[in-house]
Structures are given as C-alpha cells and as structure tokens.
Amino acid sequence: MSGTPDFFYREAQRLGYVARSAFKLIQMQKQYKIITPGSSVLDLGCAPGAWLQVACQNLGPLGKGGVVVGIDIKKVKVPSMHCDARVKTVCADVMNLPRDHVRALSPQNHSFKEFPPSSAIRLSAKGFSVILSDMCPLVSGITSRDAALSAELGMRAVDLAVGRAAALDCTENNNASEEVQSDICSSASDTDGVLRRGGHLIIKLLESEDVKEFSRICKPLFRKASWLRPRATRSCSREIYLICQGLLR
Ligand SMILES: C[S@@+](CC[C@H](N)C(=O)[O-])C[C@H]1O[C@@H](n2cnc3c(N)ncnc32)[C@H](O)[C@@H]1O
Numbered sequence: 001m002s003g004t005p006d007f008f009y010r011e012a013q014r015l016g017y018v019a020r021s022a023f024k025l026i027q028m029q030k031q032y033k034i035i036t037p038g039s040s041v042l043d044l045g046c047a048p049g050a051w052l053q054v055a056c057q058n059l060g061p062l063g064k065g066g067v068v069v070g071i072d073i074k075k076v077k078v079p080s081m082h083c084d085a086r087v088k089t090v091c092a093d094v095m096n097l098p099r100d101h102v103r104a105l106s107p108q109n110h111s112f113k114e115f116p117p118s119s120a121i122r123l124s125a126k127g128f129s130v131i132l133s134d135m136c137p138l139v140s141g142i143t144s145r146d147a148a149l150s151a152e153l154g155m156r157a158v159d160l161a162v163g164r165a166a167a168l169d170c171t172e173n174n175n176a177s178e179e180v181q182s183d184i185c186s187s188a189s190d191t192d193g194v195l196r197r198g199g200h201l202i203i204k205l206l207e208s209e210d211v212k213e214f215s216r217i218c219k220p221l222f223r224k225a226s227w228l229r230p231r232a233t234r235s236c237s238r239e240i241y242l243i244c245q246g247l248l249r
Pocket residue numbers: 019021022044045046047048049050051052071072073074092093094095134135136137153
C-alpha cells in the first residue's frame with residue numbers, strides 16, 4: 001500500500017468518503033478501538049464529514065443504538081454514504097459553545113442500580129463516550145501562530161471533555177509527587193466534563209512546545225495517553241494526535 005497523499009485521496013473517492021481524513025480515523029480505530037457498537041460520539045470540527053462517516057460505520061447495526069453528533073463553524077450536510085439516522089450535525093463555534101449546550105446534545109445513558117437492595121432505581125447520566133477533535137485553525141503559514149491557535153482549540157476540547165477544574169487540578173499538581181497527583185486527579189468530580197467515565201478523547205494538535213502541556217494534563221486523567229501521526233497525514237503537515245483512553249473519574 002502506497003503512503004502518498006494521492007493514494008489516500010483516490011481511495012477516499014473510490015470508497016465514498018468525503019475526505020481523505022477518513023483514513024486517519026480508520027487507522028486510529030484499528031489501533032486503539034475507540035468507537036464500539038452503541039457509542040455516543042461527539043465530533044468537534046466535523047466538516048466536511050469524513051469522520052462522521054467512519055464513526056457511524058463503527059456504531060454497528062442500527063439496533064445497537066449509538067449516536068454521532070458533529071459540530072463545526074461551517075454548516076455540514078450529513079454525507080449520504082456510510083451515515084444513517086444516528087448522525088446529526090450542529091453549526092456552532094466550539095470556542096463559544098457553553099458546556100451545558102454540548103451536554104444537552106448527548107443521549108441519556110440509562111443504568112440500573114439496586115438501592116436499597118430490594119428496589120431497582122434507574123440512574124441517568126448525560127454525556128458522550130467518545131470525543132473526537134479534528135479542529136484546526138485556518139493555517140496562516142506562521143508556524144508559531146498556527147501552533148498556538150491549534151493548542152487553543154485542543155485545550156477547548158480537553159476542557160469540554162473533562163471540565164476545567166479537573167484539567168487545572170492536574171496542571172497545578174504537576175510538581176506534586178506521582179502518588180499525590182494521581183489521588184487528586186482520580187478523586188475529582190466529573191460533573192463538569194461531557195466525557196463519561198471510561199470514555200476516550202482524541203485531539204489534533206500542530207507540533208510545538210505546547211503539545212507537552214497536553215501530555216502533562218491528560219496522562220493523569222486517563223488510563224493511557226499516546227501520540228500518533230497517522231499515515232494519511234500529508235508529509236508537509238505538522239499535525240499530531242493525542243489519543244487518550246479510559247477517563248479515570
Ligand atoms: C481538518 S477539518 C476536519 C475534517 C473532518 N474531521 C473530516 O474528516 O471531515 C477541521 C475543521 O475544524 C473546524 N473548526 C475550526 N475551528 C472551529 C471552531 N472554533 N468551532 C468549530 N469548528 C471549528 C473547521 O471549520 C474545519 O472544518
């Protein structure tokens with residue numbers, strides 16, 4: 001298999017994907033199995049919709065449920081190929097969208113618990129099980145400026161996912177010992193973020209010194225955080241993805 005951009009462009013056309021970026025998520029999905037049947041997926045920066053297509057394909061049959069909600073500054077028509085009724089899009093600026101509005105777009109997650117032991121009560125929690133951010137600024141060509149804007153978008157994705165308080169806790173406690181730090185991060189409330197406990201987060205960034213900060217924030221919050229530069233990335237691009245698996249709180 002050739003790794004040239006032309007190859008991925010042609011493959012996207014041949015397979016009915018609206019953009020070659022589909023192959024980035026396909027690779028992440030193969031390696032990390034982020035989306036499972038019935039997942040609730042939030043796709044930040046979803047235009048033109050290739051990740052919506054790949055996310056929907058991984059939800060499994062309609063009967064398994066699941067949802068894909070895409071948000072972009074641009075208006076996005078849900079692609080007719082590889083998407084079904086579970087895919088919805090919203091036109092909005094993620095930087096200005098209140099977290100409560102984002103949470104309201106998520107499906108209700110129902111679970112049953114015995115409390116007291118004889119009577120089953122239903123517990124409901126809203127939120128997403130997967131958050132993808134492929135957001136990127138309009139590239140100016142000024143490397144440091146583009147990287148800083150990309151870091152702002154990435155930080156907004158982290159903030160929406162885990163809540164500002166949790167992210168700040170982990171940053172502020174970076175100087176604390178490993179043991180104390182993980183105590184603080186894993187006992188914090190997750191009520192602020194829209195990512196459910198055990199959920200996964202993918203963030204696109206442009207390589208710079210700033211990306212180290214994302215590792216520092218995310219590593220204590222997730223079971224695992226790894227960097228990936230997908231094969232479908234153009235050779236001239238500085239993009240890199242942080243794959244965070246299993247939100248701990
Ligand atoms: C690389 S494209 C995403 C491609 C998409 N994942 C796909 O596969 O079709 C990046 C998108 O981020 C969007 N974006 C950038 N800043 C944004 C913001 N503040 N709010 C919402 N979308 C934003 C852009 O409009 C652009 O469509």
